[in-house]
């Protein structure tokens with residue numbers, strides 16, 4: 001009963017996100033610069049070779065005067081996410097887990113893209129169709145959590161990024 005399994009895990013993920021929101025102590029009126037996330041989206045799994053996994057992409061802006069690190073991500077689409085990086089090793093793009101997290105440089109940006117650092121959503125039990133929404137919660141090194149709603153989209157250039165360039 002895959003479907004029932006999905007419903008259960010979906011509910012527990014949503015509860016976790018709510019719990020996280022309840023503990024945040026927002027300093028209203030503070031002029032302290034804050035991390036920002038923009039343009040989040042998730043690649044559709046419709047018609048993909050491996051519909052159990054996909055990537056999430058976005059831009060993270062760090063206006064503060066210190067490097068910050070994205071340590072953990074959770075979603076309401078699956079309980080299984082990883083932070084990944086892609087690097088060129090001997091001329092081939094290789095994907096691996098970013099075990100130390102993803103650094104967002106001070107007074108700078110980090111673009112999460114399919115050919116670089118990105119978020120991997122795994123063990124999906126439901127198709128993510130174009131137009132669906134996925135709630136994503138990002139956790140950073142100083143404990144702040146940012147929740148965003150990512151739209152599911154098609155990514156037509158994917159082959160160019162994920163596959164080894166032709167010799």
Ligand SMILES: [Cu+2]
Pocket residue numbers: 055084085095118119120
């Ligand atoms: Cu990946």
